[in-house]
Amino acid sequence: MKIERLLSIIVILLERKKVPAPRLAEIFEVSTRTIYRDIDTLNAAGIPVITYPGVNGGVGILEEFKLEKNLFTSEDLSSLLTGLSSISSAFSSSEITNALIKLKGIIPEKRLKDIEKKTNRIIIDLTPWKNTNNVSSDLKSIKSAMDKNKILTFKYEDRQRKKSTRKIEPYRIILKGNDWYVEGFCILRNDFRYFKLSRISDLKITKKSFAPREIPEAEPENGPIQENIIILRVSVDKSLKGEFTELYGEQCFISEKDSKYVADIPFADNEYSYRILMGFADKCEILEPKNIRNEFISRIKKAAALYKM
Template sequence: MKLERLISIIYKLLNHEVLSASTLAEEFQVSPRTIYRDIDVICAAGFPVVSYQGMNGGYGMMDGYKMDKTLLGSYDVASVVTVLRGLASVFEDERAQGTIERMQTLGPDDQAPSVAVNLDTRRTDPEALPQLRAAISQRLTVSFDYVSAKNERTTRDLEPAGLQFKFGNWYVTGFCRSRKEQREFRLSRMLNLRLTRETFAPQQELSREVEATSGAYEAQLEDVVVRVKPQAMAEALDQFHQSEKEFHADGSMTLRLRVYRPLEAQWLWSMLLGFGSGAEVMEPPALRGILKQQLQQALRFYEEV
């Protein structure tokens, strides 16, 4: 514990102009006398700590002193710090913040960040990510209610293996005891998340199962062709940016999407219907029929209007 505190003090002094003994004592939950002894040890180890007197006095590193930067270049440091900042903001992780301070000592003083990472959590329970991360690190099973893409609500027991942020949403992967297979769950659809006290051993065959199912997934991808009018262009590009695009002289656009089982993909139906009259599905014909049926059912709510 003392060694970890000494290392942390060194990096803090490298990243701040002057820090008082009382400030350091409060942060590390020790007495100022302990900090004085720590500073003596740091000086004895060869670090040029300077003592400043007065009301704003304290300890700092000699001007111009930096740790060896040969292990990482400035680009590497900036990239790592950018990612860590995003994680620290999501998980409120003091360890990540400590790592950021240590990494910053290896970068140039005047380098402003050119990239920011926003790991948006507005679509999840604010407690879900920290709870799942704790469950993964401690290998604790979790229980929750889940609303599937078919709007079916079930209770699941999961051995969580990892968290992923993709397509603007957080997902947790792991072994679902309820279905007895590897599954992925979107956090925005998880309700009443509960950590249990039951531990689990890591599943050894999960990676093989994922590889085996990936081929079956690819085989069930189908083309969906959508004609988009100019007034829906921006929204369509936001939603389907990675699709094939063909632009036409009248300002419209044709998109070709590869979708897993589009005739069952209710998320796709909702998205396409959300374009209103700004988009028309051209293929497959069966999907056109499904959307027509969805529109007719919705119109029944407004027959008296």
């Protein structure tokens, strides 16, 4: 992962005067171009990494800037530790553990206790409550394939329940809301695609390697991951206030009368969203839009038909 590589580059450059960019590329098993992009990232963060030309050249941190390891503020370091700890909860990777150790290694001992105290104020645990879909195992396999530039194969079921077998070059893992996705170059579609891990089965790392491509900018906010969200107006029994507040926020309630609330909630027109509403049974009624209400009525009738005597 990029954050691990950036931290490791900092540690290496703090310990050495300069290192050739191709050597760094070899250490981290990436292209020299990627190393130069990392250098740009570090410079943008205020760490002056400079390039020395010539036969004995390389890259290094400006000597005057090596201020007794005071490279980051306490807030910077606690944020980095929190981020890495959250990632390790999902991946349980030795690389991430090593990155945590290295990061703590560049913190002066007199500051470490205060920084760890700040870090422990926020805990982000990305492990799922239920691991029925083997998400953790798939995440580890995908990361391993990315690290080794190996093609993945798996069976996939899309939103319309169409099934296909896919081969992809994996490039990115994304957590969007409660769902994990892998972004990769799909050989079947000859283009970059997002795949939801909960719809993946029979995931395998092949022995076939691929040459990394230039990947598009990440756009999980507005990209293909984004579901088509519409606003539902619903009538909700007051006994569901706690659940609705947890799911949609206090601001979803717009009025109340007797034992009911009227609420506006975001809704993705997919199976998962319908199942959530079906779970509220007779304590939640869809008021509008009409097409969603009619679809819901149709689903209720099909369910009721199963129990006709």
